[in-house]
Amino acid sequence: xxxxxxxxxxxxxxxxxxxxxxxxxxxxxxxxxxxxxxxxxxxxxxxxxxxxxxxxxxxxxxxxxxxxxxxxxxxxxxxxxxxxxxxxxxxxxxxxxxxxxxxxxxxxxxxxxxxxxxxxxxxxxxxxxxxxxxxxxxxxxxxxxxxxxxxxxxxxxxxxxxxxxxxxxxxxxxxxxxxxxxxxxxxxxxxxxxxxxxxxxxxxxxxxxxxxxxxxxxxxxxxxxxxxxxxxxxxxxxxx
Amino acid sequence: xxxxxxxxxxxxxxxxxxxxxxxxxxxxxxxxxxxxxxxxxxxxxxxxxxxxxxxxxxxxxxxxxxxxxxxxxxxxxxxxxxxxxxxxxxxxxxxxxxxxxxxxxxxxxxxxxxxxxxxxxxxxxxxxxxxxxxxxxxxxxxxxxxxxxxxxxxxxxxxxxxxxxxxxxxxxxxxxxxxxxxxxxxxxxxxxxxxxxxxxxxxxxxxxxxxxxxxxxxxxxxxxxxxxxxxxxxxxxxxx
Numbered sequence: 296x297x298x299x300x301x302x303x304x305x306x307x308x309x310x311x312x313x314x315x316x317x318x319x320x321x322x323x324x325x326x327x328x329x330x331x332x333x334x335x336x337x338x339x340x341x342x343x344x345x346x347x348x349x350x351x352x353x354x355x356x357x358x359x360x361x362x363x364x365x366x367x368x369x370x371x372x373x374x375x376x377x378x379x380x381x382x383x384x385x386x387x388x389x390x391x392x393x394x395x396x397x398x399x400x401x402x403x404x405x406x407x408x409x410x411x412x413x414x415x416x417x418x419x420x421x422x423x424x425x426x427x428x429x430x431x432x433x434x435x436x437x438x439x440x441x442x443x444x445x446x447x448x449x450x451x452x453x454x455x456x457x458x459x460x461x462x463x464x465x466x467x468x469x470x471x472x473x474x475x476x477x478x479x480x481x482x483x484x485x486x487x488x489x490x491x492x493x494x495x496x497x498x499x500x501x502x503x504x505x506x507x508x509x510x511x512x513x514x515x516x517x518x519x520x521x522x523x524x525x526x527x528x529x530x531x532x533x534x535x
Numbered sequence: 536x537x538x539x540x541x542x543x544x545x546x547x548x549x550x551x552x553x554x555x556x557x558x559x560x561x562x563x564x565x566x567x568x569x570x571x572x573x574x575x576x577x578x579x580x581x582x583x584x585x586x587x588x589x590x591x592x593x594x595x596x597x598x599x600x601x602x603x604x605x606x607x608x609x610x611x612x613x614x615x616x617x618x619x620x621x622x623x624x625x626x627x628x629x630x631x632x633x634x635x636x637x638x639x640x641x642x643x644x645x646x647x648x649x650x651x652x653x654x655x656x657x658x659x660x661x662x663x664x665x666x667x668x669x670x671x672x673x674x675x676x677x678x679x680x681x682x683x684x685x686x687x688x689x690x691x692x693x694x695x696x697x698x699x700x701x702x703x704x705x706x707x708x709x710x711x712x713x714x715x716x717x718x719x720x721x722x723x724x725x726x727x728x729x730x731x732x733x734x735x736x737x738x739x740x741x742x743x744x745x746x747x748x749x750x751x752x753x754x755x756x757x758x759x760x761x762x763x764x765x766x767x768x769x770x771x772x773x774x775x
Contacts, residue, residue: 305686308548446545446686448712472688472736479723480716496712 299466300434303454303473306441307402312409319433320407321416321424321457324440325449326497327378328400329417330513331363334380336532337419337519339389343530345401346394355394361387364396368504371396379509403440404525410436413525414533418453418513423520423534425460435461437477448480448495455481488514539706540674543694543713546681547642552649559673560647561656561664561697564680565689566737567618568640569657570753571603574620576772577659577759579629583770585641586634595634601627604636608744619749639680644765647678653765654773658693658753663760663774665700675701677717688720688735695721728754
């Protein structure tokens with residue numbers, strides 16, 4: 296049996312689209328895009344349209360769509376709400392198509408879209424996602440969103456936690472230093488995840504803006520079994 | 536007392552020169568450029584001229600300079616020797632100016648050259664370098680060379696080991712996730728460095744070419760007290 300290749304990328308600035316055309320790429324943006332998208336599907340959203348451009352997001356709004364849009368943690372004035380997973384409640388999103396635009400996450404989804412398949416991963420769907428991946432016969436790239444091209448801890452430990460599950464299955468091989476680093480950092484973080492994450496830079500950025508209330512939730516494993524997959528530019532749930 | 540800022544960068548693709556104009560930048564390319572440069576100075580080299588361009592390196596050779604030049608682990612045909620620290624023996628380098636061109640290292644030295652000061656760091660000079668840094672009143676950027684823009688483990692744990700020494704001094708502060716990750720990976724690696732490094736991708740690359748004989752040496756702390764500093768495009772020892 297040829298083993299599938301498992302790799303990790305720590306930043307959009309390090310991502311090479313041509314290397315991933317045959318791979319499943321998992322977008323990991325724990326604080327907060329990936330977590331919000333998983334939450335939205337769990338609460339009954341039918342589709343999420345990731346939109347990079349603010350003007351385009353505004354156009355969708357004028358057509359009557361529900362729009363979640365923020366830049367640097369601030370909700371855009373025309374949007375219905377911002378990028379906290381707590382916004383994506385059942386009352387607001389059930390049965391709806393959501394247009395979604397964030398500082399970091401949406402650009403990265405576009406960057407990964409030339410891969411075989413682009414999927415959203417977070418702690419919230421970690422077990423379901425890992426089992427689903429094991430059932431696909433494909434190389435996997437764990438693509439950490441980082442923060443404005445910088446490496447970040449929360450995405451890396453989530454990648455490490457997914458990598459650990461995949462490696463345990465026996466179907467994958469990895470000679471990627473980033474994957475090894477992710478698994479090792481996860482082996483430290485897992486012992487006291489909330490204390491560990493207290494140290495991270497993004498927590499401080501969110502705290503400054505009073506947006507750190509969702510961090511504990513974003514670190515919760517297995518809140519949902521949804522598998523958000525990009526399909527012709529639109530995210531839909533692939534778990535069903 | 537205002538604390539000095541300590542940051543780490545994992546790849547040339549993530550390096551932002553404008554952010555480092557007032558910082559001391561430490562170039563870390565453990566396998567093998569940083570280690571070879573430190574060894575050359577310990578063995579009496581007077582100057583090292585880093586040269587990015589192969590044509591330029593060849594020109595220097597025709598002028599009678601001692602030239603160390605390799606690409607992807609292969610010694611260039613006109614060069615005196617390649618990039619193993621074992622080449623830079625006292626017999627060969629004492630009292631000499633060396634022209635030096637490697638796949639990764641020399642380009643990175645140029646990239647960092649707009650900083651306040653560019654210095655070569657490795658396990659071989661780790662304690663002397665850290666003490667010297669503590670005596671400078673400057674922000675520090677630990678710049679890992681990586682491998683062809685990819686993150687690598689050996690440079691990261693060396694950065695983590697330096698960061699640990701600097702943070703212990705009490706003069707530095709860091710809200711950089713990369714620095715935190717480096718220190719945490721170092722905390723795992725230090726327990727059995729040689730076993731840990733066995734896992735890394737660069738080791739496999741060197742092994743394939745029979746160039747892995749120097750790895751144990753490159754992980755040796757405090758082989759030298761030399762501090763190679765870039766001065767008008769030329770590396771000289773700053774320890775004296």
